[in-house]
Amino acid sequence: MEHPDKNVVLYFTPSLPCDKCARATNVGYFTQWNAGMQVECWEHGYVDFVAREERPTQYEITEKYNSIVRFVIGKKDGYGSCIVIGAFPLDSVPGYTEQSEREYFDSDEEYIQQATGMEPIAHLVRYEDEEGSTTEFYAVWSIIWHEFTLYGDNNSRESE
Numbered sequence: 711m712e713h714p715d716k717n718v719v720l721y722f723t724p725s726l727p728c729d730k731c732a733r734a735t736n737v738g739y740f741t742q743w744n745a746g747m748q749v750e751c752w753e754h755g756y757v758d759f760v761a762r763e764e765r766p767t768q769y770e771i772t773e774k775y776n777s778i779v780r781f782v783i784g785k786k787d788g789y790g791s792c793i794v795i796g797a798f799p800l801d802s803v804p805g806y807t808e809q810s811e812r813e814y815f816d817s818d819e820e821y822i823q824q825a826t827g828m829e830p831i832a833h834l835v836r837y838e839d840e841e842g843s844t845t846e847f848y849a850v851w852s853i854i855w856h857e858f859t860l861y862g863d864n865n866s867r868e869s870e
């Protein structure tokens with residue numbers, strides 16, 4: 711497929727395997743970052759269209775938030791509903807430490823080299839389960855791992 715002029719998300723059937731983990735997904739997108747269409751599942755698909763210093767369009771914000779919602783609902787096995795409240799300071803996310811990124815590198819030097827300018831991005835979300843009770847979670851997108859992690863309100867990283 712030709713790369714379109716603008717950033718765009720496509721929803722399609724039948725599903726295709728995620729580029730990273732082969733989980734079936736119905737979402738693909740074109741961004742300025744990649745030449746072809748990225749096909750990524752709810753865990754590996756953060757639709758980040760523009761550089762952080764650029765001003766996104768309403769469409770771009772909506773699709774970014776949709777990708778965060780897909781992740782949270784995916785973590786909840788498809789149940790419940792979720793809204794994105796907004797971006798959240800990473801160092802205020804309960805349970806998040808820089809160490810949780812750093813532990814994946816052999817040395818501090820390697821981490822610093824790879825992580826410069828690639829600090830994760832956090833969003834605060836409000837999840838409502840099927841009984842109607844709400845919980846606030848933090849969806850953290852790691853640029854280095856290229857995946858989301860859900861942080862809960864219990865000051866610990868939610869187990870898989």
Ligand SMILES: [Zn+2]
Nearest residue numbers: 728731751754
């Ligand atoms: Zn995946």
